[in-house]
Amino acid sequence: GQMLRFRKHGIASTAVFAVLQLLPLTLVFPARKFLAARRSVIHDRSEVVLNSDGVPEEWEDIAESQHDPNVWEEDGGVLGKGAFGIVARGINKKTGELVAIKRISPSHRLAVATAKNEVEAANSLGEHPNIVQMKAYFLAPPNGSHARDVVIVYRLALGGDLQTWINQQHGNSFSVDFNKPKLTDEALRIMRQLTAALQHIHSMNIQHRDLKPPNILLSAGCTALIADFGISLVNRSSARLQGHAALGDFYFIDVDSLVTKELPYTLDDDIYSLGEVFVRILYGRYATGVDLRRFVEECSSNSVPPVLQALKQMLEGRESRCSLEQVAQILDQLRFVPKPSEPRPMVMSMFLGIGSVATVSAVMDHLKKKKFRKQDMSVFSKKSKLQASFCVAQTQGTRPSLQDYYCHARIPWNVHAGARSWRLLGMFDGHGGRDCAKFAAQSLPHEVRRMLREVEDEAHEVDGVHLWRMAAAALQKALESLDRLYIKFREKKNNMDLCGTTASVALLSPDGLHAAVCNIGDSRTALVGDWKLLEHSGNAPRQVPGLILSHAHRVSDPSEMARIDAAGGFVEYGASGHRVNGVLGVSRAIGYCGIRDFADLVPSLSDSLIVERDGESRALVAVGSDGLFKTCDESEACTAFQSARACSLNGGRLCVSEPFRRGRL
Known part of the structure; x- marks a missing residue:
């Protein structure tokens, strides 16, 4: 019996050993077959045949594309590199929209098939909110070599x-x-x-x-x-x-x-x-x-x-x-x-001159670096007035179990006079995600630059307030253009994450003496329309280096939040009431320029001027220590502005006249 047990173990051990010997063979044979297939593909790579225009025959349909190559431009930022080419960041020169531009070179048959597949798949799929959208495709102009690349433009x-x-x-x-x-x-x-x-x-x-x-x-x-x-x-x-x-x-x-x-x-x-x-x-x-x-x-x-x-x-x-x-x-x-x-992250983006965008977190990181602190002319220098402070305050709302959430940010800018061109400063608050802030922050400078280029010749002939008003008009057109872009995305229903964006922006003249301020709201917060410029008639700021931009929101309407939620927004509800982590149902952008009129009227927000979207006429909403009031027409708005300015300069308390009290909210 003992010998039988040993024989059994001997047979089992032999069988196991035989299996272990055969196992590498079973793994090698499929691998060799796979390698043979790979070798055939590698061999095929050298068989790319180009016509006289430097285009493979598989790309004949792509060569007939009607998309205009001159609309798209790479801005130098590389997003990624692959075996078949690179993906760079670019813009639509007409709309300022940011995109991803992919280049594929016909270096081998695998690359040719990849480009053909991507274009065919994108054309077949059309637009879907959860599939990356192809904006355009075309053959790149010849760049010295015989072969021409395929350029595919995608949503960024x-x-x-x-x-x-x-x-x-x-x-x-x-x-x-x-x-x-x-x-x-x-x-x-x-x-x-x-x-x-x-x-x-x-x-x-x-x-x-x-x-x-x-x-x-x-x-x-x-x-x-x-x-x-x-x-x-x-x-x-x-x-x-x-x-x-x-x-x-x-x-x-x-x-x-x-x-x-x-x-x-x-x-x-x-x-x-x-x-x-x-x-x-x-x-x-x-x-x-x-x-x-x-x-x-x-x-x-x-x-x-x-x-x-x-x-x-x-x-x-x-x-x-x-x-x-x-x-x-x-x-x-x-x-x-x-x-x-x-909670979804709240992102504030700001400009450091036209075309340069930085998040506040990046600015705070740069402040810790010695090389920035040693540069006196840098906005990151200790001598710079650049400061960024944020607070999220929670107060009890007027409705049961409803919380009002306030977010607030102030950035004093250290602006040096003598710039070569107009400078755009701005703050963008995106509660629907980082796209909200970054899309606007990166698109608007290009749009403003395009608008200013149209009046560049006129701008050389005027100065002072006239130049400021000309820039204000360009800024207004740029904001309206960006607003139409929001509406376009909303109608396509493929960019729902752009909801929740509001902004306070200022355009500074090259001489450093004049500025224009404007506010913008997105198409998902009931703020669509032509925003009125906050024009301080006769009070153009003279101390632009002390420019202060401020931005805040207030959320208070649960029915509006529910409506946006049903429409696909990101509004979440907490157990202890309404907790807003995404789209803001009711939003108001706040901005002021260079004057301390409204800096300390409301301690909880440190803001007091709200330009509210009004479909018929301009209106001004001011928050004072004695409550909230709203003007009824443009003349009252101007009077309220002057009163607030005088109050700040004199260090006294804001006095609200009887007409404003009748319009109290």
Whole structure:
């Protein structure tokens, strides 16, 4: 019996040893087959045939594009580099809109197929709020070499990619606890957006084939955008079918079906990849679908949350995998499950001269660097008056269980006279995400520059107040142009994250003696329209180096917040009342220029002048220590301004006349 046991162990050990010897062979054969396919592709790279214009025959349709190349211009900022080209930041020279410009050179057949796929996929998909939008495509002008690049212009996503978001949410911990998925409001919103986007892609008979977090972009308002259709199958065919060399990321494909069984691609393979993306969203970068399936199978069915059941069904074998409609239904039901919610970041952006944009956090970081502190002429110098202070004050609202949230910022600017051109200073408050602030902050300077260029000849012949009023008119046109751009995005319903933007801006003359101030509201806060310039008639500031811009908001209307929420805004409600983390239902922009009239009238806000949008006439709303009042017409607004100015200069208390008291709110 003992010998038999040894023989049994001997047979088992021999079998194990034989399997271990054969295992490398089983791994080598598919690898050799894959390498052979790769070699064929590499060999094909040298077979790109260009016509007399330097264009491959596969790009003949792209060569017939009607898009104007002169509209788009790169501004020098490189967003990323890949195997086939670079992606740079650019602008639309007509509208000032920021975009991403991708260049692909026909250096090999793989690059030619990538460009063709991206253009075909974008044309087939059209516009969708969760798919990166192609603005234009065309062939670049010859640059000395015979070959001509393909230029593809995309909507710019300022929030980075989903991989960065996952790292920020989960950190770099290697431990994964599948009992605790991090299902937040934002995570669920991203998952629902990706599901809707993939449904649209599949409805157009397109397979993405490379879904993974780095290929999913985020607007700064955290709107998910599926990108990178370079290896997609468009209309069930593709230039990349040869050898199936481009399988996508190994960790996000169904290895059993596509590699082991060598089955052809189907739409279900995108569902598997999306399930792997969802696993990373809920558990972090080190979680995998294989581990999740094993965890769910070991648990009892009653103890598994619905979201994990849905993920397991997405990661099943091809024959038993669930559909996108089932996934969308489960995610829709999860909206009503209590989830943790974190306030969305509030971003303030400001100008440091035309075309230069910096966030306040970046300014504060620069203040810590010695090389900036030593430069006396730098705005980061200790001798500079540049200061940025923020406070978020909470006061009890007039309605039960309603909180009014005030956010406030003041920036005194150290402006040096003798500039060569007009300078634009501004503050942009984006409560719908970073896109709100940065989009306006980066678009408006280009728009103002374009407007000023139109009156450049006239500006050389005048000076003083006339020059200031000319610049004010240019600023007003620029703001109106930007406002129309907001409306355009709203109508297209592909840029919902632009909601919640208001701004206070000032345009400074080259001589440093005159300035124009204006306020702007976006199309989602009931502020659409022609804003009236705050013109201090006869009181143009003489001490521009003491210029102060101030910006604040007030939120108080729950019905308006509910309306915006229903329209797709980001308004969240807390258990202790209304907590606004996103779009502001009622917003007013505050700005003043160079005069201390309104600096200390209201201690809680340190602001007292509000220019309110009025469809018929200009109105001025002032906040004083004795309450809130509103003027009825333009003459009263001017009188109120003079009273406030006199009050500040004399150090006395603001006196409100009887006509203003009749208009008290």
